[in-house]
Amino acid sequence: MRNRTSIRALSLIEIVLAIAILILALIPCASLFSQSISTLRDIRDRTVIINIAEQQIHRYIHEINNLDSGTPMNIIDQDITQDIIAESQDKLAYIKDLKIIATVQPSSICVNGGHEIKIDVAWKSGTRSAKFSLFNIKARRENL
Numbered sequence: 001m002r003n004r005t006s007i008r009a010l011s012l013i014e015i016v017l018a019i020a021i022l023i024l025a026l027i028p029c030a031s032l033f034s035q036s037i038s039t040l041r042d043i044r045d046r047t048v049i050i051n052i053a054e055q056q057i058h059r060y061i062h063e064i065n066n067l068d069s070g071t072p073m074n075i076i077d078q079d080i081t082q083d084i085i086a087e088s089q090d091k092l093a094y095i096k097d098l099k100i101i102a103t104v105q106p107s108s109i110c111v112n113g114g115h116e117i118k119i120d121v122a123w124k125s126g127t128r129s130a131k132f133s134l135f136n137i138k139a140r141r142e143n144l
Contacts, residue, residue: 038126041125041126042125042126042128042130045094045095045123045125045130046125046130046132048091048092048095049095049098049121049123049132050132050134052084052088052091052092052100053100053119053121053132053134054134056080056084056100056102056119057117057119057134057136060073060075060102060104060115060117060138061117061136061138064104064115064138072105072106072113072115073104073105073106073115074104074105074106075102075103075104075105076103076105077101077102077103078101078102078103079099079100079101080100080101080102081098081099081100084098084100085098095123095124095125096123096124096125097122097123097124097129098121098122098123099121099122099123100119100120100121101119101120101121102117102118102119102120103116103117103118103120104116104117104118107137107138107139109137110137110139110140112139112140113139113140114137114138114139114140115137115138116135116136116137116138117135117136117137117138118133118134118135118136119133119134120132120133121133121134
């Protein structure tokens with residue numbers, strides 16, 4: 001009979017208290033998880049936008065390569081946002097307030113001519129605004 005009374009069962013209050021302590025311990029983990037999700041969205045947006053800007057730079061390089069020799073390409077602060085959205089709507093559907101500006105002009109750096117290509121991108125990622133620029137110098141192709 002003594003064995004039976006020495007075994008102690010958990011009361012309802014102890015169980016509720018244990019659950020409350022567990023919940024309090026998990027709250028910081030939950031906020032860390034939601035912050036991680038937000039960071040992953042930001043990284044996804046930035047990666048997609050960088051890839052699209054790089055594709056645009058390569059398009060301009062291709063156009064420059066196909067120019068007649070001596071013909072400069074001049075595009076100054078042209079808003080190409082709508083063109084890019086039309087081409088890549090599925091990739092950009094969740095990106096807010098996207099703005100893409102292109103500048104292609106003759107380079108003052110290249111001795112034998114060439115072009116400077118700059119793509120400026122701005123967008124809203126969650127509640128924060130983000131922006132970056134890609135810059136490339138395309139030297140004039142020499143005839144071999």
